[in-house]
Amino acid sequence: MFPLILLAGTCAAVAIGFLGVFVLFRRMALVGDALSHVALPGVAVAIVLGIDPLWGALVALGLAAVAIFWLQKATRLYEEAIVGILFSIALAGGVLLLRGRELEAALFGDLSSLSGLDVGLTIGLAVVIFAATLALYRRLALVSFSSDLARANGIDVDRVGLLFFLLLALAVALGVKVVGTLLVGSLVVIPPASGANLARSLRTLALLSVAFAVGAIVLGLVVAHVFRFLPGPVIVLAEGAFFLLSLALRPFRR
């Protein structure tokens, strides 16, 4: 089973590391973090109902993404304020629904219990996120650079924004499976931030971000497997180590 878990983790890392570049570009670092907490009640309901938590996370995040997008249009609050409101409520609700081992798995992830179906679902979702981000790449990049330039270019900025938000929600749902709701925010932020320490072009940044994400997830999973730790925290610590490494290498970048 472990090689399959590694494969699923690697695919998730590629997709999330790539999408994370735009999370950083759009200055939505905390949005990804907060969205992850919104997933918790969905995960909780799924666990209570005995279905794959990924489905619960997907439904909760899909609803939250639409709610956030709509609230932002309807109110004058910043995206981050709205996410902040939803995420506290969702976290409180989710924690009340779960007990003991279930709560731990929801908060910190549990790849060890992956079934063959889960692995297939994880890989499929990763492929969808990666392909969609690639297809949106040129439009997403211009919107992230300047919404005015994007509008003048004929891009529907709101639509691209909503699509990106939904992709981010999907990526978070995927990450919840790997490192849990509490730590998934790190997956979309730390690898691209490490890449940004070294890159001078968007292309290099994307490559580095994916490399750091894959490196951290593989290293984290192997270490956790060998020493019987929870994988989530080990993965995040590995990301932290790569971030320090990128800082140390920064003076030598070309």
Added chain:
Amino acid sequence: MSDVTAGAAGEVVLRVEHLTVRYERQSVVNDLSFEVHRGDRVMIVGPNGAGKTTLFRALLGFVPCEGRIWWHPGVSVGFVPQGLDVNRKFPLTVRELFHFGRTALAEEAIRDGLTAVNAAALSGRSLATLSSGEFQRVLIAFALAQQPDVLLFDEPTSDIDIGGQETIYQRLESVATARALTLLMISHDLNVVLNYATEVLCLSRDFHCHGRPIDILTPDVLRKLYGPGAQFYRHTHAPAAEGHDGHPH
């Protein structure tokens, strides 16, 4: 466009009738009407808060407005923002920026755009390393590379040195002539307006006028625009007016 007629007497490319734009019920642009002909170089002047940038946003369809904005069918409009909403510290090269957008640009169009503003050498540079003047040239080149018929250029207020600006206008003038490009520019420098504009549009909250620079930029109009404190004095090589700090000439 095949039916290009260069020069101030060209066909109408833009007609604005009774345009009013409101923010929070307060009108920022109020009952404005004017026409722009193909090949015109229209400079828009007026004090801060007179709605110059808002006018651009209305022309581009970014904000809702009352009245009528008519663009000649098939006209494509390029836009150079002041650069304020642009995230520059992100790792990104000039070349990469030119490959962003709805449609892929031809390499030749990109090269032409960069060459037009003397920025071909910047192509491989990272945006974060550009000076404000270089960055502005890249934004202009980006707009030109889409081969627009009309260019809306919102000039930055202060952060570009005057020497750099002079060459930008010379460049834009020759590009406009070569490509029969119509130019609408928000300018903060009446020197530039007198040297490069074929038409001037004066905007303030309760007063606008439109015409040739020589007819429009009279001491009387400037007082109406900028208030009684406005002075109009001429340098040896070109006239200037109050409203920008004393650059060394």
